[in-house]
Amino acid sequence: MIFVTVGTHEQPFNRLIQKIDELKKDGTIQDDVIIQTGFSTYEPKYCQWSKLIPYQQMVKNVADARIVITHGGPASFIMPLQVGKTPIVVPRQHQFNEHVNDHQVEFARNVSKRMGTIIDVEDIETLGEIITNYDQIVAGMGHGMSSNNAKFNEDLEKLVDKLF
Template sequence: MIFVTVGTHEQPFNRIVEYIDNLKRDGKIHDEVFIQTGYSTYEPKYCKWSKLIPYSEMEKNVADVRIVITHGGPASFIMALQVGKIPIVVPRQLDFNEHVNNHQVEFSMKIAERLGSIIPVVDIEELAETIKNYDYIVADMKKSIGSNNKNFCSDFEKIVQELY
């Protein structure tokens, strides 16, 4: 199964919702697909969908599916990383009136460069090929992120022990 989330930003992200729906229609996606469409105005015809879903359902979907496709909001792709999934990240773009600027493009590219644990897809025309080759692409990628809380506590404990 493939889970797609566009988050809760108030600008529609019709571009990804319609593109995924058309990939399913055209038989380029064989998996079952569920799309959380947010404030998008396009209503999928070939995929299951809901505008918004409870956080617990979001967590379950992310944990249970084969592929997670998200917008470039960090909360969405970090959730996938925390359960050991490598998300495909399609950032919202100013040129398509999906956000107020291109910070999602810049941020997702930096995260991919620094951590190597997400697959950014800036040109949506590359999404079908990325989905098709997903298992091959992720084979050698880092599948999770470390906990900053755990690192902080460990470093803090060392400092406290040095003081004594």
């Protein structure tokens, strides 16, 4: 199953919802799809959807999903990371009147570059290819997340080894 969430920001994110619906229609997406559409006005024809989903159901959907696709709101992509998922993040863009500015684009770009834990998709035309190749993309990411404690311990051990 693929779970898509656009959060609860009051501006529609029709571009993402419509693209997912098209990818399901044309068979690019084979999985069942559940979409949380928020304040979007486009109503999917090929995917299961709800405007809003209670938080516990969101957590269950994320846990059950093979792929999680979110907008660029930190709360929406941090939760999948916490349950061990690598989310595809499609940031809302100001040029499409999806948000008041491009902070989601900048934030997703920085998290992708610095942490390597999300798949940042700024060009929605690449989304189908990314979904198709998701497993290979994730396998090749090598996730940049690591425990600060583990790194501290490694560095301390090297320092101690040098002293003796």
